[in-house]
Amino acid sequence: MAVYKKTYRPYDGASTSGFSRLMVIPRYAFDDLHRSKFLTTFFICSFIYPLVCALIIYVQHNASALQLLGAQGAQKLISINVTFFQALLGWQSMMALFLAAFIGPGLVSPDLANNALSLYLARPFSRVEYVLGKMSVLMILMSFMTWIPGLLLFALQGYLEGWQWMVDNQRLAYAMFFGAWLWIAILALLALALSAWVKWKPAAGGLMFGVFFVSAGFGATVNAVQRTKWGHILQISNLIGQVWVWLFEGNNPTTSGALFFRITQGEEIPLWCCWAALAALAGICLYMLTRKIRGAEVVR
Amino acid sequence: MMDPVIELDNLEVRLAGRVILKKLNAALTGRSIGLLGPNGAGKSTLMNTLLGFHPPTSGTARVLGRDIRTHAREVRGLIGYMPENDAYIAKMTGVHLVRMMAELSGLPAEHALERAHEAFFYVGLGEVRYRGLGTYSLGMKQAAKLAQAIAHGPKILFLDEPTNGLDPPARLRMIQLIQEIRDRGDLHLILSSHLLRDVEECCDQVLILKDGNVAAFCNLEEERRANRRFLELETRGANNGSFVEAMEKLGCEAATGAQGRLKLILPDKMEVRQLYEVAAQQNVQIRRLNRKRDSLEDIFLKAMEAADGRL
Numbered sequence: 001m002a003v004y005k006k007t008y009r010p011y012d013g014a015s016t017s018g019f020s021r022l023m024v025i026p027r028y029a030f031d032d033l034h035r036s037k038f039l040t041t042f043f044i045c046s047f048i049y050p051l052v053c054a055l056i057i058y059v060q061h062n063a064s065a066l067q068l069l070g071a072q073g074a075q076k077l078i079s080i081n082v083t084f085f086q087a088l089l090g091w092q093s094m095m096a097l098f099l100a101a102f103i104g105p106g107l108v109s110p111d112l113a114n115n116a117l118s119l120y121l122a123r124p125f126s127r128v129e130y131v132l133g134k135m136s137v138l139m140i141l142m143s144f145m146t147w148i149p150g151l152l153l154f155a156l157q158g159y160l161e162g163w164q165w166m167v168d169n170q171r172l173a174y175a176m177f178f179g180a181w182l183w184i185a186i187l188a189l190l191a192l193a194l195s196a197w198v199k200w201k202p203a204a205g206g207l208m209f210g211v212f213f214v215s216a217g218f219g220a221t222v223n224a225v226q227r228t229k230w231g232h233i234l235q236i237s238n239l240i241g242q243v244w245v246w247l248f249e250g251n252n253p254t255t256s257g258a259l260f261f262r263i264t265q266g267e268e269i270p271l272w273c274c275w276a277a278l279a280a281l282a283g284i285c286l287y288m289l290t291r292k293i294r295g296a297e298v299v300r
Numbered sequence: 301m302m303d304p305v306i307e308l309d310n311l312e313v314r315l316a317g318r319v320i321l322k323k324l325n326a327a328l329t330g331r332s333i334g335l336l337g338p339n340g341a342g343k344s345t346l347m348n349t350l351l352g353f354h355p356p357t358s359g360t361a362r363v364l365g366r367d368i369r370t371h372a373r374e375v376r377g378l379i380g381y382m383p384e385n386d387a388y389i390a391k392m393t394g395v396h397l398v399r400m401m402a403e404l405s406g407l408p409a410e411h412a413l414e415r416a417h418e419a420f421f422y423v424g425l426g427e428v429r430y431r432g433l434g435t436y437s438l439g440m441k442q443a444a445k446l447a448q449a450i451a452h453g454p455k456i457l458f459l460d461e462p463t464n465g466l467d468p469p470a471r472l473r474m475i476q477l478i479q480e481i482r483d484r485g486d487l488h489l490i491l492s493s494h495l496l497r498d499v500e501e502c503c504d505q506v507l508i509l510k511d512g513n514v515a516a517f518c519n520l521e522e523e524r525r526a527n528r529r530f531l532e533l534e535t536r537g538a539n540n541g542s543f544v545e546a547m548e549k550l551g552c553e554a555a556t557g558a559q560g561r562l563k564l565i566l567p568d569k570m571e572v573r574q575l576y577e578v579a580a581q582q583n584v585q586i587r588r589l590n591r592k593r594d595s596l597e598d599i600f601l602k603a604m605e606a607a608d609g610r611l
Contacts, residue, residue, distance in 0.1 A: 008422055010486040011415065011453025015406035024403045028396075114434075115387045119397075119448060122351050122381035122458075123405045124373045295353035296344075298315045 021125060025133030026140065029107065033137075039102060043141065046095040050149035053088055054156060056080075061160040080157050082248050083255055085172050088150055089244065090258030093183050096142040097212065103141070104191025105204030107134045112292065113199045121295035131192065131289055138188040147180035175247035183240055186278060189285035196292035212236055229267040236281070237261050239274040246271055302329040303365065305456065305488045306350065308514075310359030313342075313349050320345045322512040323359060330505030330519070332482045332489040336496070336600060337509035343492040344384055346509070347458050351381060364455060364488075377406065380454030382445045384461045384492075390434030395420055397433060398448045405452035412451070419447035423477060439470035446477065456488045457481065463498050478502045500596045508603045515603035520596060529568070531575075531591060535560040537584035546578045560587075 033039050056078055059065045078084070111117050120130055154173045158166035166173075191208060198204040215234045222231030232238040241261035245253045257263045304327040313321040321342050335343040348354050350363055352372040361368045363375045389397055395416045402412035420429040423443040428436070436444060442462065449457060462478065463471045479502060482489050493499050499506055504521040507514060535543065537560075544554045544562065551567035566572070572589070579586050 008450060008481050008484055008486070009418075009453070010455075011407065011411070013411055014408065016403070016408055021404055021406060024400060028400050032391075110389050110391060114390055115383065115385050116389045116397075118353070118381070118383045119387050119401055120404060121353065122376060122379060122383075123401065123452075124377040125404050126373070295351060296348040298354075 018129075022129050022133050022136075025130070026137045029134070029137040032106075033103060039099075042099065042102070043145075046092065046099070046145045047149065049091050049095075050088065050153060053084070053149075053153050057153060057157050057160065080161075082172065085150065085154070085176060086244065086248055086255060086258035088153065089146065089176055089179060090260045092146045092149065093180070093240075093258070094260045096145050096183065096187060097208075099141060099145065100138055100187040100191045101205045101208040104138060104188075104208060105195045105198075105201040107137060108192055108195040108293075109199045109201050109204055112196060117293065118295045127290075127293050130293060134192055135188045138191060139184055142184045142187065143180070146184065147177050150176035150180065171250075172248065175244065179240075179244045179247045182243060182278070186236070186240070186282065189282055189289075193285035193288040197288055223267075229269060232263075232267060232269050233273060233277050236278075238263055239277050242268060242271060242274045243278070304329050304362070305333065305364060306490070307362040308346075308359075309361060311346075311349065311356055311361050312358045313345055313354050314357040315345065315354060319357075320512050321349065324512075324514055326507055326514055326517055328505055328507060330488075330503070330521075331485065332491065332503045332505070334499035334503035334506040334520075335490065335492040335509060336494070336499050336506050336596075337515070338494055338604070340511075341494075341509040342512040343494075343509055344460055345512075347381075347460055347490070347492055350375070351379065351458070352376060378455040379458055380449035380452065380456070380487075381458045382449040382460060382462055384464060386441060387445060388433040388436075388441060390432065392433055393430050394425060394433055394436070394444050394447070395429040398444070398451045401448045402451040405454075407452050415451045415453070416447075419451040420444075422450070423447045424473065438465045439467065442466060442470070442474060443477075446474070450481065454487060456490060459489065459491045461493055462491065463493070463495065475501050496596055496600060506596065506599075508600060510603060516599055518596075518599050523596070523599075529566040531564045531566065531572070531589060533562040533564060533586055533590075534588040535562060535579070535584050536587055537579075537582070539582045539584055543579060543582040543584045546582060547575070550574065550578070 057080055059069070060078070060080060111120065117130075121127060151173060154166075154169075154176065158169075190211060191204075194207045194211070195201075195204045198207055216237060219231040219234035219238070222234065223229060224231075237260060241257035241263045244261060245255065245257050245263065249255065256265055306326075306328040308324040308326045311321055311324040312319065324346070335346060337343050345354060349356060350361055350368055352368060352375065356369065364378055366375045366378070368375050392400075398419055399409075399412045399416035402415055403409055407415065417426075417429065420426050423446050425440060425443050425447065428440065433441065433444060442464070446459075446462065449459070459478065463474050466474060475498065478489065478491065481487065482502060489502070491499060491502050500520065505519050506517070508516040508518075537543070540556070540560055540562075544556060547554055547564060550570060552570070553565040555563045557563065564575075566575075575589075576586060
């Protein structure tokens with residue numbers, strides 16, 4: 001019907017599936033993000049490090065390229081090993097933190113600022129779907145920044161080095177995949193929870209950095225004042241770092257963690273404490289979301 | 301007997317330790333149902349409970365036969381909701397928001413886009429549909445809320461205080477839109493308001509709430525039909541008595557008051573014109589003739605006066 005025929009008419013056409021409804025939120029969010037030149041540039045820039053890594057892997061396996069560069073012995077300087085992939089994951093994860101701080105606050109706070117949640121939740125669309133829809137925006141983008149390039153580089157290295165290398169180092173692939181997902185889940189939950197709690201976008205973004213850097217500083221202060229190592233339990237980067245080391249190397253690590261997520265030798269806390277602290281953080285974020293993501297707010 | 305649109309079955313809702321809805325029982329069957337009551341009576345809580353925003357503490361309710369406890373998602377699929385307060389995403393354009401909401405209701409993207417445009421033209425915002433919602437005036441925001449509530453073609457439309465904050469022309473336009481939607485007969489309408497006029501102009505059934513109780517329930521359509529035959533007259537002339545007798549012979553019920561005042565209930569087949577003819581024959585002047593119009597106000601005031609909120 002033409003729009004100029006101003007009348008109300010019921011809808012009796014087909015309905016979409018639950019999954020496609022879930023995808024409505026990320027689709028609209030990506031449309032919105034695409035309009036921001038800064039975010040688009042930042043996202044593209046986040047692929048520079050993986051591209052450099054790909055170049056290193058290629059050059060490592062190409063003697064003529066090394067000769068051309070006049071660096072015949074260069075392959076001995078950079079080896080493609082645990083440290084190489086840990087550094088990649090660490091750097092990319094730090095980029096993901098910045099991305100989450102830029103994008104995360106804009107996901108939920110505009111809906112809460114003017115009570116738009118009641119519009120979402122008055123439809124066949126649940127609170128869980130709303131949160132998953134919003135989280136998926138961050139999850140998709142951060143996946144492209146972390147484990148997807150990580151696994152592509154792993155595949156490239158395996159292709160150039162041989163099948164046996166892949167079999168021998170398959171733990172690296174698992175570690176990058178699960179380690180990145182752990183970081184993505186924590187970041188996404190934290191970004192949404194802070195965005196839901198602090199309705200003002202810039203404040204929510206600032207708080208995102210605050211949670212990481214202030215808690216790290218506070219943990220270090222506790223360690224220094226109390227002469228203990230338990231302050232590390234407040235440092236999210238330390239907790240993630242320890243879990244990553246375990247994922248990459250098991251119980252006998254030879255490294256002290258990834259770039260930006262390094263752990264101090266001799267100050268490791270038990271691994272189960274790291275898992276428990278991360279689970280508690282996720283639990284707090286979920287609780288914050290449960291309290292704030294409601295169709296109608298109850299005035300107490 | 302029509303199937304109930306909404307059935308309340310001992311519905312109790314407790315929020316923040318306070319009982320807001322107290323064991324409500326009702327079966328609402330009308331095409332357009334008004335929820336009336338003073339502020340804090342529980343009208344919005346009832347709507348929010350039917351939408352699944354608040355879980356019932358005990359009892360349940362059914363919307364078009366679907367239980368809100370067990371079929372909450374299905375119930376929400378039937379409803380178009382216009383909330384009381386501001387509800388929009390400031391940075392989005394009007395048509396963008398309505399399109400997204402229609403898609404979330406299950407419409408394919410192309411249908412959602414088409415219907416979002418239609419809805420905006422229908423509510424009179426066609427020319428501003430590409431403007432950011434944050435720049436809309438209060439009246440435009442109300443109309444945009446109505447657009448998002450109807451864009452997906454719901455079976456029931458929940459309107460929570462739709463004329464809140466509107467100036468008289470905007471209120472009139474909103475009421476006309478609601479009446480138009482109602483008169484098409486494609487959907488049921490639940491209108492919550494504390495304004496008697498809004499409810500009277502748009503609804504055929506009214507549930508009056510007070511302090512979380514059902515204070516009264518009435519069928520306005522039947523009341524109107526009855527009131528159409530109820531007249532109040534002021535007459536002048538010596539033959540008032542014979543005029544009354546003549547009217548009674550024609551089947552009217554009559555009660556005389558002081559200073560030529562009369563109350564008449566006309567029989568079904570009698571026209572008001574006949575009344576003037578009889579008055580002329582009896583040499584009686586009819587100085588004033590009123591149809592009884594304030595039935596809802598009477599019912600409302602009576603409900604509010606009852607101590608426990610129940611009639």
